Amino acid sequence: EIVLTQSPATLSVSPGERATLSCRASQSVGTNLAWYQQRPGQAPRLLIYGASARATGVPARFSNSGSGTEFTLTISSLLSEDFGLYYCQQYDSWPLTFGGGTKVEI
Amino acid sequence: EVQLVESGGGLVQPGGSLRLSCAASVFTFSRFAMSWVRQAPGKGLEWVSVISGTGGVTYYADSVKGRFTISRDNSKDTLYLQMDSLRAEDAAIYFCAKSTSIRYPLDSWGQGILVAVSS
Numbered sequence: 678e679i680v681l682t683q684s685p686a687t688l689s690v691s692p693g694e695r696a697t698l699s700c701r702a703s704q705s706v707g708t709n710l711a712w713y714q715q716r717p718g719q720a721p722r723l724l725i726y727g728a729s730a731r732a733t734g735v736p737a738r739f740s741n742s743g744s745g746t747e748f749t750l751t752i753s754s755l756l757s758e759d760f761g762l763y764y765c766q767q768y769d770s771w772p773l774t775f776g777g778g779t780k781v782e783i
Numbered sequence: 784e785v786q787l788v789e790s791g792g793g794l795v796q797p798g799g800s801l802r803l804s805c806a807a808s809v810f811t812f813s814r815f816a817m818s819w820v821r822q823a824p825g826k827g828l829e830w831v832s833v834i835s836g837t838g839g840v841t842y843y844a845d846s847v848k849g850r851f852t853i854s855r856d857n858s859k860d861t862l863y864l865q866m867d868s869l870r871a872e873d874a875a876i877y878f879c880a881k882s883t884s885i886r887y888p889l890d891s892w893g894q895g896i897l898v899a900v901s902s
Contacts, residue, residue: 678845711888713828720878720895721820721828726888733890764828768886772844773818773830 679703679767681776688781696752698779700765705745709769712741712750715778716761724763725750755781785810787879787893794899799869805862805879805893813837813857816885819864821875822895831877832864833885840885847873866898874900 680703690696700710711726723732725741738753752759760783765776791803805817819831832843832853841853852865862879876897880889 709886713889715828720892721889722892723888723890726890732888766828766830766888768888771842771886773833773886775828775830778827 678772679706679770679774681765681767681774683763683765683776683779685779686777688779689783690755690781691783692755692757694755696755696759696781698750698752698763698781700743700748700750700776702746702748702767706767706769708744709767710741710743710748711766711768712739713764713766714759714761715764716758721764752781757783785881785891787881787891789877789879789893789896792877792896792898794901795869796902797870797900799900800865800867801869801898803864803866803877803879803896803898805864807860807862807881810881810891812855812860815881815883816887817853817855817862818880818882818889819853819862820878820880820889820892821873821898822878823872823875826875829875833882834862835885842885869898869900871900874898 682701684699712724713721715721786808788806818833834853850868854863876895878895880892
């Protein structure tokens with residue numbers, strides 16, 4: 678099973694600042710990695726997949742870089758609606774796995 | 784907009800069974816793979832199972848293999864998860880989600896349904 682390790686566990690930022698979230702895979706997943714956002718009390722929402730493609734309706738301030746085992750989600754200028762939990766997920770091999778999440782808080 | 788609505792959750796005793804349903808609308812259900820993902824209270828996401836659009840291919844997490852069965856009825860646009868031999872550690876919010884294929888990101892999610900396992 679591919680283990681995804683997200684860091685940091687909690688990221689404290691101010692509105693307007695840049696946020697950088699990391700996801701490390703225990704073995705290569707190529708570019709078969711997705712990022713999800715989960716606001717409190719809501720279902721997760723797909724943000725980015727294929728390592729760099731934004732899902733429908735996702736603003737350009739969200740971007741991803743990396744391939745293989747190291748990935749970074751960047752939120753260029755945080756808005757209040759961006760605070761919440763962020764998960765990475767690999768869909769390269771079975772079982773599909775999620776990272777433990779990063780909480781982005783004010 | 785895609786709609787996925789889960790139902791069938793509730794409180795069940797350890798060792799008991801429960802069947803979850805996920806009613807889909809506003810897209811051609813049979814053309815998409817469907818998954819179940821769960822989230823224990825205060826915890827992260829855990830993928831549970833996936834089924835192909837035709838229903839012919841399924842995969843399970845090791846934690847539920849042999850106890851849970853995923854299925855779908857494309858004539859009713861509905862996804863199911865039969866959960867048997869439930870354990871305390873199966874307690875979670877269960878989400879259904881759609882994807883283009885079985886090994887693809889989950890692009891739309893339901894709001895989730897709570898399953899509690901307790902005596």
